[in-house]
Amino acid sequence: MFVSVQDCAAAAFDELNAEQRAAVTHRGGPLLVLAGAGTGKTTTLCSRVAWLVAEGAMPQGLLLLTFTRRAAREMVARAGALLGSNTAGTVAGGTFHSTAHQLVRVHAAALGLPPNFGVLDPSDACDLLDLLREERGLAERRSRFPRKGTLLDIYSRCVNAQQPLSEVVAASFPWCEEHVEELVALFRLYGERKRELALLDLDDLLLYWHALAHDEVLGAQMDAMFEHILVDEYQDLNALQVEIVRRLRTERRELTVVGDDAQAIYGFRSASAEHILNFPDHYPDATVVTLEHNYRSTQPILDLANEVAAGATRFYPKRLRADREGGSRPQLVFCVDQSAQAHEVCLRVLDAYEQGTALREQAVLMRAGHHSDLLELELSRRKIPYVKYGGIRYLDAAHVKDFLSLLRLTDNPADQLAWFRILQLLEGVGPVTARRALDTLDLDSLDNTAQLAERWLAVEQLLKEPARQGAVRLISALTWSAEQPTVGPRVERLRDALAPLIRNHYKDGATRLRDLDELTRAAAEAHSLSIFLAELALDPPSSTAALAGPPDLDDDYLILSTVHSAKGLEWDAVHVIAASDGNFPSDMALTTPEGLEEERRLFYVALTRARHTLSIYVPLRYYHQPHARTDTHGYGNQSRFLTNAAEALCDRIDLPTDRHDWTTTNLVTTETVTVDLTDLWH
DNA sequence: TTCTCGAGCAAGCAC
């Protein structure tokens, strides 16, 4: 039986509510969809893609820009399902950075870039800045010159917020003001060095895309190429991204942007909610559709969320209404301290589990990754399985960087940064010897890997015996792999050559090697190593588990997540921990009014993740984390976002201050310690 | 010149 694209799409559109349908079937100029939390934003955007195609748009003429690549893939797949065909598969979609990467590759020649340019991930960019800082003698301790991480932050903000350095420093890094001139020189040098090394950092990708869009011929070409542009999470765009979109819509007016100013939480990445608030000014012919009908949460939860959102200084007025009836009020749980909080969370999680809510349908959300330290201890003790999102990033681990450096060398043997890192893994080789070896290799005049092997003989003379063996293994693996066409065997050979060095260099070498196995497997599936490496920088896995794919569906585990990582997700039961002032809002954010506003939105995002039950925990006493040896502690107040009005919308629960469980736990610990101590005397 | 160890300090969210 033949079912037309229009029929399929039409059937799906019947399920949309009136506002959603207005957004989906909008014709003509710019459209702003203000989609409150849980109002079916993704459904609307997917349906719009499907509707546009059903109305005759060419899928390859659609550009869908999302916040993560996963979101892009999901949306394209869903739009395809709506159409009852895979025509939507050809929609161009991805993050700004990955799309920029593709376009810059295509137009590399026009941009004066070599075809095999590499992409620096943020930690590589940090290292390069650190190197230049040292070269210029700015690293001396007394001068209090900013550290490498701060340098990258400053640089990145200039680029992404499109603001001059002096303004950025004055506004966000006032303690660096005495160094502005040195910073200018350093950043100039950074730009030159990246050019020399044929490397682009993430900011460069956007800059080059911006330059392409700005070009009279190429810009017009791109404008014409994308019949329709759709942007998700518009509130998280920075000035540079906003500018790119504007450049791409000088002739054509077909632009759909979706977002929620109340969920703008990426200010630290130079995003600004002002862009979505000012959208109607930038595009005077824009139509605005607001989605307020919430399909996720119960009304009592939304009442609290609405109350918190209403405290903001500037916002599009919105009031979320629940689709479902009933529901219980959020619970505000006051605990004596973080231990009591951990204990209580475990009890409630297990309780819900016994009532039939699977662990994976429950989540613990926190402002900062370390807020769950004690809770993780308690979960392990009780053998409750959990997975934590956010936190230390996998690509920042030293051994992972080592391996990636080695992979980069097969692609580009002239990569000095990679060499510098790899050489120092050899026993008895430090910065000085590594530098000498680099001089001997004279990478600038290197044409191919065969040449490398020749010059390497000279380098070997510089090395002492223990280093030589490992070095020979590395170089033979590199020359061998340069001639291998398939990625899989290449990566495995390189891993094997690196393994003894990793084992030697790190105390926990064996554990670290296991991480490399995952990476080896993932790389083996890629068509090209350079694309794999670039994509890794553009879409970094948050853990080795992420590389290995989603865990078994049978596995049931509790989700622990930072609020940032929880954006866009939802659970039956949500536990927001550490809702005390100083933690949430974070006291670091309180130096500016905008900082406080962003914390409020973050809190709002946390609350709106819950479907059925929401518990907010306020530990009243907390120990100062950094100097845990002394038992100094402070008394926390409840988060300032939990105003009287907000509190009135919750059920307040005060846990007893002299908890029986708490004292018992303490006694057990004391006994163990005593036993250990007695053993010590023998 | 490299390696090890202790002190000092900053600290978060992430494409």
Add this chain to the structure above:
DNA sequence: TGCTCGAGAA
């Protein structure tokens, strides 16, 4: 806590 830097030993 965990990273980075400086001091001092090998």
